[in-house]
Amino acid sequence: MDVQTKLNLLEDMLEIEAGTLEETISLETLESWDSLAAISLIALVDEHFEKRLTAVQIKEFKTVQDILDFME
Structure with a gap:
């Protein structure tokens, strides 16, 4: 999935x-x-990327790029 699709x-x-x-x-x-x-x-992220994301991980996100990096 490309970056623009993730941003969308x-x-x-x-x-x-x-x-x-x-x-x-x-x-x-x-x-x-x-x-x-x-x-x-x-x-x-569970639905589209089949990844588990925790509250601790979310607290570490500072920018949109941090979320995009996790989606890789």
């Missing part, structure tokens, strides 16, 4: 406008990045 999945999950999410964006600056988004991210 994240934009969908976070309910933000398509094409606005960039790898360098800090998660704490995203209004929609909250505990519900974290739970949604766990479900997203």
